[in-house]
Amino acid sequence: MSSTHYEAQPESNSFLTFKDCFARRIISQPGFDDADLDDFTSYLAFEAWGALSQHLRDASYETRSSVPDIDSISIETTPHSVTETLTAYGLASDSESCQQLMRKIVEDYIKQACAPPPVWSTTRTIECEICEREVPLTYHHLIPRSTHAKVLKKKMHPESIINSVAWLCRPCHTAVHHMATNDELARSYHTVELLLGREDIQKWRKYAARQRWGVRRG
Known part of the structure; x- marks a missing residue:
């Protein structure tokens, strides 16, 4: 996993929210060594970010009406690099379980990005x-x-x-x-x-x- 893949990662609030959602799901997987969690999630989030639609990347409380429902989102377009890495690290057993994990991550991201501001x-x-x-x-x-x-x-x-x-x-x-x-x-x-x-x-x-x-x- 080369750092050149993600050294130019976007720094928007939306991307950072997406990265945090990735990290929370990965931490919850049994047996994961969190020593390199930041670099690991930066790489995966950057690789997956480009596969999301513009409506998802722009997700916010103001744009929530244009964000697609999670059931209508195609997770099958997850980059091969993400699927390969998740399976190699034992975080997913095959492409299907990888897609299930990605769906949960995207769902977490939508909920957090579109949440109303705090009282x-x-x-x-x-x-x-x-x-x-x-x-x-x-x-x-x-x-x-x-x-x-x-x-x-x-x-x-x-x-x-x-x-x-x-x-x-x-x-x-x-x-x-x-x-x-x-x-x-x-x-x-x-x-x-x-x-x-x-x-x-x-x-x-x-x-x-x-x-x-x-x-x-x-």
């Missing part, structure tokens, strides 16, 4: 997502509510993330709104990772992380 309350964390202190938290709309109509009209972001939130302590929440306007937040800082990419947020984070919560200041 914001279920994303609650223990620590502030900026300063990482265990203190009382507030929720920050990553796409400010005042911009929702504009964002949807201009199709700046998919509707599925419009209500996503970050859990921030009050000082960090205030700092975020002090350092960028609502329009800027909606357009360029709609994830925690994007916020943490700002130099001023990083400076604030280092300061806030050192502050004791609950200490009265004169």
